Amino acid sequence: MFPRFDRILQSIKEAKAAGSSLRIGPELEITGYGLLDHFLEADTNLHAWESLIQILKKEVCQDILLDIGMPVSHRNVRYNCRIISYNKQILLIRPKLSLANDGNYREMRYFSPWKRERYVEDYYLPRIAQKLTGQKKCRIGDALILTIDTCMGTETCEELFTPRSPGLGMGLDGCEIVSNSSGSHHELRKLNTRIQLIAQETLKSGGIYLYANQQGCDGDRLYYDGSAMIICNGQVVAYGSQFSLQDVETVTATVDLEAVRSYRTLKSRAMQAIKQPAYERIEIEMSLSKDAEDVDPRISPNCPLEVRYHTIEEEIALGPACWLWDYLRRSKKAGFFLPLSGGIDSCATAVIVHLMCRLVYTDIVEKKNPHVLKDLLMIHEKPANSTWLPESPQEIAAGLFHSAYLGMEENSSSDTRKRAKDLAKEIGSYHLDLNIDTVYYAVTKLFTTVTAYVPKYKLLPTVRGRNTENPENKSPGGLLVLGSANVDEALRGYFTKYDCSSAGINPIGGISKTDLKSFILWASTNFEMPTLQSFIDAPPTAELEPITHEYTQSDEQDMGMTYDELSIYGRLRKNAKLGPYSMWTALLHQWGNEMSPKQIYEKVKWFTWCYQINRHKMTTLTPSYHAEQYSPDNNRFDLRPFLYPPSTWVWNKIERILKTMEDESNKVPEPAAGEANERKKDA
Structure with a gap:
């Protein structure tokens, strides 16, 4: 039985308690969306049917129209389906028409799209379903449900994002309610697009749109950001949280x-409606609304709401924090370990853990959430019947967050050491401050003896252990090592393979350096953490080389590019899908007022070379919270080669064009008078 069984029943119970006559859930809710290759196993289909039957036979599931998602095999073909049922009767199995098959999604690996729009045929139910329903078969395909008072249709996730979404045709054929069950992941700045698409669909043709989405970590790099909503004629009348620690959230209107x-x-x-081809309608003797004489005239429809969108900084805070909590409680580990360097990346990771502790504290102390308290007691290794309650987020962190400054006498500055120590004290982590010179010199001496070569640096992660033998299957005591490399450094390959890439999970691996700085500035103001300002002011440095009076290592100097430039390269490479030549021509328009064509060419060539020679590092990249479209993660999102043979074709092409420009190729544009004055001020 899938663990979502109880949650589905709880959501149905809450929907009925609120007076709902129709309940829809998220995409593939019985199995979960993130099973990946488990969808290829016959057991998954079997257990999905077993779970569905256990749900449908419950008393709480009677007298309410249910829309539940799960995989279904029909004539030895797997489909991503909705099961529409009422009072133990399966009315319709509605397969997904358009599958998500790019970016993070591989639905075509597991499922096939349904044959065509408005096509319906018979489906012979498995024996366990026949025993409950008394039915031998039901209809499967693209059809509508016709009740006594209205007509309802369904879309599934990706279908909303297609140019001609099915809901438009359903609406023209008289369908008044469309449900959408989704498994849509969080990405910075994405929710706005989702709501605009739904609002536009109902604004053009009218109708009621019910949107349900997965919420939480489903066991991989994605966080599904909920935001269930109900929209009527283009107006949002109800919506749920985007980030939450709740297991179940029910939105009604x-x-x-x-x-x-x-x-x-x-x-x-x-x-247009009279020309719309008709859908098959599955009739059911029930009504979603009450008779006019039974309706209390004082009950009015929900009024339109102004949707409150989170800022980018809030999204960076809440998304990875919820993802970390789900990962920690489901893995049943004792907490996190983070090498805290005193730089802004590890600082951002630590602050996200701190915000996770704040969310947990709020849910326990203010919202009285028993499920979150139960999970925290397990992680802190306290008895399930304990009356203990945390007095602050710092007390929560003290029991689950472990940090360490791993320094060297020659390479590490007193400033970075102090920043790490001050931040650890402010957030309440169990902090170790140690030098690893002894280990470093032992390794380098052995290596030099064998190879006659002196390695330049070495990082030793360490953890604080706890009891690993736990017969009650509570927290086993191991620590999840957190990575803290941002998406720009991964794109450039500016990290050591099996060093920064060897953590357990990375909450900031999909977030740009620019956004991280904005996030830290936001957190320092909103959570009264004055220590964070010193991280913002400090220049980025890996501190891998000895510090002298004349020299301090600089990340941007080492990389040969700024973090702002890296963000631009990443978006052009992945989002806009531009190769080196197209990237150069695009940057001619973007940077042409500040640099010569040849300077831009040299920058593009340098980035491309760095990207290609470091691409192999993506094969060992720490699983990261997905937040940016230009993520270079080749394990799932960015499927490009990790071996690039040398090629001069594109560079020869650009160099030929530069020659035709003659002197113009080296000419740096003069700034306008206003710009020149501004530059003088900056200088």
């Missing part, structure tokens, strides 16, 4: 079917 019918009186819509 009262809507007026007559408002939809009034909205659809436009003659232009009617002219």
Whole structure:
């Protein structure tokens, strides 16, 4: 039985308690969306049907129309399906028409899209379903549910994002309610797009749109950001949280079917509606609304709401923090370990753990969430019947967050050491301050003896152990090592393979340096953490080389490019899908007022060379929270080679063009008068 069984029942119970006549859940909710190759196993289909039958037979599931997601095999072909049922009767199995098959998604690996729009045929139910329902078969395909008072259709996740979403045709054929069950992951600045698409669909053709989404970590790099919502005629009338520690969240609303019918009186819509091919309708003797004489006239439909979008800084804080909590409680580990260097990346990672502790504290102390308290007691190795409650987020951190400054006498500055120590004290982590010179020199001496070569540096991660023998299967005591390399450093390959890439998980691996700085500035103000300002002011440095009076290592100097430039390269390479030549021409327009064509060429060539020779490092990249479209993670998201043979074709092409420009190729544009004055001020 899948662990989501109880949560599905709880959501149905809450929906009925709120007076709902229809309940929909997220995509593939019985199995979870992130099973990946487990979808290829026959056991998954079997257990999905077993779980569904256990759900449908429960008393709480009677007298409510249910829309539940799970995989279904039909004629030896696997489909991603919705199961529409009422009172132990399966009315319709609705397969997904358009599969998500790019970026993080590989649905075509596990499922096939349904044959075509509006096509329906018979599906012979498995015996365990026949015993419960008394049915031998039901309909499978793209159809509508016709109740006594209205008509309902379904979309599934990706179908909303297609240019011609199914809901438009359903609406023209008289469907008044469309549900969408999704497994849509969080990405910075993405929620706005999702809401705009739903609002646009119902704004054009009218109708009620019910959107349900997975929420939480499903066992991999993605965090599904909930935001369940109900939209009527282009207006949001109810919506749920985007980031939450709750296992179940139910969003309900009262809507007026007559408002939809009034909205659809436009003659232009009617002219298109009469030409719309008809959908098969599955009839059911039930009503989603009450008879007019049974309705209390004082009950009014939900009013339109102004959706509150999180800022980028809030998204960086909340998304990875919730992801970390889900990962920690599900892995049943004792906490996190983080090498705290005194730089802004490890600082950002530590602050995200601190914000996770704040969320846990709020859920336990203010929201009285028993599930979060139960998980925290397990992690802190306290008895399940303990009456202990945390007095602060710092007390939570003290029991689960371990940090260490791993320094060397020659390479590490007193400033970075102090920043790490001050931050650890402020957030409450168990902190170790140690030098690893002894280990370093022991390793280098042995290596030099064998190879006659002197290695330049070595990092030794360490952890604080706890009891690993636990017969009650509580927290086993191991620590999850947190990585703290940002997405720009991965893109450039500016890290040591099997060093920064050898952590357990990385909460900032999909976030740019620019966004991380904004996040730290936001956190220092909103959470009264004055220590963070020193991290913002400090120049980025890996401190891998000895510090002298004349020299301090600089990340941007070593990389040969700024972090702001890296963000631009990443977006052009991945988001815009530009090769070196197209990147150069694009940057001519973007940077042409500040640099010569040849300077831009040299920058593009340097980035491309660095990207290609370091691409092999992506094969060992720490699994990271996915937050940016230009993530270079080749384990799942960015499927490009990790071996690039030398090639001069594109550079010869650009150099030929530069020759035709003659002197113009080396000419740096003069700044305008206003720009020149601004530069003088900056200097």
